[in-house]
Amino acid sequence: MNVNKLLQKNVITKSSLNLFLFVVLTFLLIILIQTPTFETFFMADDFWWLDFAGKYSDISQILIQKSPGGWTTIIPNFLFWGQLKVFKYNPLGYYFVNSIIHFFNCLLVYNLVLLISRRKSIAITSSIIFAIHFIHYSDWGPLVWIAAFVQLIVAFFYLISVLFFVKYKYSGKLFYYWISILSFILAIISKETAISLPILLLAWTIIGFPQIKKEKNFLRSIMPLIPFLIILGIYLLYEINFQLSGHYIQTNIYGFGIHNLQNWKYFSNLLLPNPNSPPVKSFMLRSSSSILLSIFQLGTALTRVFIFLGLLVLWIFSRKSVRLWIAFLLIVYLPFIGFIEGFAGPNRYFYLSSIGFSVLFAKGLIWFYDRLKHGERGIKNKILFVIILVFLFLYNFIPIRIWQTLMINNSAVRRQTISLIEEKISSIQPYQDSLNSIYLIGYPQKFGDLEKAINTQFDIGAVFVDSDQDLINDTEPTNNVLLLSYENGEVILNSK
DSSP: OOHHHHHHHHHHHHHHHHHHHHHHHHHHHHHHHHTTGGGOOOOTHHHHHHHHHHTOSSHHHHTTSBOTTSSBOHHHHHHHHHHHHHHTTOHHHHHHHHHHHHHHHHHHHHHHHHHHHOOHHHHHHHHHHHHHOGGGSSSSOTTSOGGGHHHHHHHHHHHHHHHHHHHHHHHOOHHHHHHHHHHHHHHHTTOGGGGGHHHHHHHHHHHOOTTSOOOSOHHHHTGGGHHHHHHHHHHHHHHHHHHHTTSTTTTTSBSOSTHHHHGGGGGGGGTSOOTTSHHHHHHHHHHSOHHHHHHHHHHHHHHHHHHHHHHHHHHHHSOHHHHHHHHHHHHTTGGGTTBOTTTSOSGGGGTTHHHHHHHHHHHHHHHHHHHHHTSTTTHHHHHHHHHHHHHHHHHHHHHHHHHHHHHHHHHHHHHHHHHHHHHHHHHHGGGTOOOOEEEEESOOGGGTTHHHHHHHHSOOSEEEEESOTTHHHHOOOBTTEEEEEEETTEEEEOOO
16 A cells, blocks of 8 residues: 555544544533533423423424513424423433533534634634533523523524535535525524624624635625525514514513613623622622622622723734634624623523633633743643643632532422422322412522422412411411421421
């Protein structure tokens, strides 16, 4: 055999093996990080989705219905309906599906970054950072909240559309172009988040792609975006009309105002847990002092200033390959700036933005490693780099583990409540009796979703959730009335 062909074959084999190891490592990291979450129960809007999907026996009936979030989400409606048929009320299946979608999104990130950067080291590092970033696994991130699966789905089609549009720009093949358009349609009927895609493609076209000569005629360069803009226009006409008929716009949850500027502050979530998020704030007050919380809030405020100053400096002094990802980081967040204060901060809204962040961070890490590698101290520099990586991993893991612990504890209360109700129903069914009322007494506000959970799973006449323990003395439990009280983190069956 020709020596050159043999060497080329060995290089291809080694490259394929490295790619395989990267894919396996990415999958294992996601599953390992998610394992504690697999033990947890449904929460908050999960119960609204379960109730929503459970109302329809035929898939054709649910597709064009407004989702529990109040938007047009045809593909998520279809997927959740299918999951309910398969997994019923077992949350493990839903969490696992979210993990799988995230895994495929990581592979798409790898391909997109590789296509633009032409460096596997940047593509692999970006994908792994994106795969394990704490923003996905904490504070209502899409991997620890089943109802946030819509962000994962729209990101999947969004990334395919961007990937094939870039492929089209590099190759000129119309096949890639039509896949990009089709994927955009699928993205926009998955979640309104996708309305930012034509703006992103326009920005990327203006900035220009590495190794592609920039088109001198601006109008000619943006001609391929016309179908995207037409699709966007049709969607907006439909969705705005739909929203004006009675959802977010009318109820003043979404619109124009000073909050359009204020919401950009939440970009600090990419570097620090948000200290003003109710779960994070509650945890910090329980585990530390108010002084430490104030210091953390000050640090967060400074971080918010640092992020945008840093992005400005990068934009001015960096190449177009960096500017592309700065644009990605900012533009994909645009659909969320319309939410009023308190609705735009959850981590799930930064799922797409975290891709831009991951690529920029990966570029910085590799730039730093290259400087250390060519330094005079050789092995010592490499040890220093490994220490930095370990520190970053631990820093990333801490908020994940804290959030998962909170989820496990809260899930135990929800599960115990549901279990006691099931036992009560089973005990009275032989007597052909029914449970008419359930009183959940002393439950904190965070368990207010149990009313929906109970009504979704059981046929109960009335469910009352109240934090007032004194109601125990005013209500008499009978064969048709169940009293459950929450005391010191435990659910107690109150029989008097």
